[in-house]
Amino acid sequence: MEYLSNDKLLIVGAGGMIGSNMVQSALMLGLTPNICLYDIYEPGVHGVFDEIQQCAFAGANVTYTVNPEEAFTGAKYIISSGGAPRKDGMTREDLLKGNCQIAAEFGDNIKKYCPEVEHVVVIFNPADVTALTALIHSGLKPNQLTSLAALDSTRLQQALALEFGVQQDKVTGAHTYGGHGEQMAVFASQVKVDGKPLSEMGLSAERWEEIKHHTVQGGSNIIKLRGRSSFQSPAYNAVKMIEAAMGGEKFTLPAGCYVNCDKCGFKNVMMAMPSTIDKTGVHFVEPAGTEEEMASLAKSYEHLCKMRDEIVELGIVPPVAEWKEMNPNL
Numbered sequence: 293m294e295y296l297s298n299d300k301l302l303i304v305g306a307g308g309m310i311g312s313n314m315v316q317s318a319l320m321l322g323l324t325p326n327i328c329l330y331d332i333y334e335p336g337v338h339g340v341f342d343e344i345q346q347c348a349f350a351g352a353n354v355t356y357t358v359n360p361e362e363a364f365t366g367a368k369y370i371i372s373s374g375g376a377p378r379k380d381g382m383t384r385e386d387l388l389k390g391n392c393q394i395a396a397e398f399g400d401n402i403k404k405y406c407p408e409v410e411h412v413v414v415i416f417n418p419a420d421v422t423a424l425t426a427l428i429h430s431g432l433k434p435n436q437l438t439s440l441a442a443l444d445s446t447r448l449q450q451a452l453a454l455e456f457g458v459q460q461d462k463v464t465g466a467h468t469y470g471g472h473g474e475q476m477a478v479f480a481s482q483v484k485v486d487g488k489p490l491s492e493m494g495l496s497a498e499r500w501e502e503i504k505h506h507t508v509q510g511g512s513n514i515i516k517l518r519g520r521s522s523f524q525s526p527a528y529n530a531v532k533m534i535e536a537a538m539g540g541e542k543f544t545l546p547a548g549c550y551v552n553c554d555k556c557g558f559k560n561v562m563m564a565m566p567s568t569i570d571k572t573g574v575h576f577v578e579p580a581g582t583e584e585e586m587a588s589l590a591k592s593y594e595h596l597c598k599m600r601d602e603i604v605e606l607g608i609v610p611p612v613a614e615w616k617e618m619n620p621n622l
């Protein structure tokens with residue numbers, strides 16, 4: 293089997309649903325044979341290790357550990373879903389305190405054991421804020437750490453494809469920006485259906501509102517249908533983000549990026565932006581949209597600032613003015 297790289301890929305939370313699916317996806321897509329599975333729950337991660345070995349992937353060199361030093365040392369790429377998931381009736385924000393404490397420790401482990409890491413993808417929720425916490429603590433450059441935000445866009449794409457009865461990849465530009473919470477900004481103005489602008493597709497305002505609602509509630513809907521938080525779509529998309537960072541196919545769905553941009557008016561947050569991940573990391577541009585879309589993005593940004601200020605208040609990250617002391621790259 294040919295692999296894209298031989299670098300060590302660390303999967304944090306590998307004993308869980310997303311983590312275990314990521315191990316399998318990474319091997320099936322041939323990212324690297326050298327994958328380390330890390331979790332705090334030994335029986336879980338041990339079980340995933342056994343199952344993966346029993347898949348018998350040719351050339352795979354999979355290890356597992358519950359020791360952070362062993363896990364992080366030498367890691368060149370990391371994906372983390374190691375945190376608590378939502379249950380029915382919970383919002384992503386309900387996870388803020390506990391998961392941001394985990395994110396701080398995760399960032400500290402990167403700084404301590406693998407400062408040479410190339411790229412990190414953070415999945416655990418609320419992903420914009422856990423990723424921001426990890427970035428501050430890790431000391432990494434902003435283009436080296438992204439959060440998984442793409443599912444909101446793939447949910448919008450799915451809804452529009454079903455609406456118009458077209459193949460899903462015929463719907464392009466279906467993107468959401470800002471936060472990966474219920475305050476996400478859903479953009480319609482760049483959408484094309486089989487090459488035709490959405491505005492020419494005869495979609496009523498009422499139906500568009502329903503589709504927007506479906507997009508925003510996409511994650512909760514999976515919890516209702518399956519009795520647990522989504523795991524196949526986050527696992528696949530996060531692995532595709534790392535594949536891009538390893539030099540494979542570029543990842544062009546919106547990624548959560550660190551934004552500190554006077555021109556856009558968004559400062560010191562992680563948020564989903566029009567972005568590309570490639571071997572050199574993540575690069576973003578300013579979103580373009582109607583006045584209404586930009587207003588909803590500004591609202592989403594305000595919400596992210598509020599959550600950021602909460603983790604400052606909780607003492608999980610220092611006040612913005614002191615971030616440079618912890619991470620000179622910010």
Ligand SMILES: NC(=O)c1ccc[n+]([C@@H]2O[C@H](COP(=O)([O-])OP(=O)(O)OC[C@H]3O[C@@H](n4cnc5c(N)ncnc54)[C@H](O)[C@@H]3O)[C@@H](O)[C@H]2O)c1
Binds near residue numbers: 333336378443
């Ligand atoms: N960004 C997204 O689009 C998106 C989508 C779905 C789920 N999620 C989030 O991903 C996270 C994981 O979801 P899941 O379904 O895999 O949950 P899960 O409970 O199945 O797995 C989480 C795993 O993380 C481990 N873990 C907990 N604390 C840890 C720590 N400090 N270090 C290492 N491992 C630790 C647990 O032992 C468990 O094995 C949740 O926070 C969920 O909300 C994000």
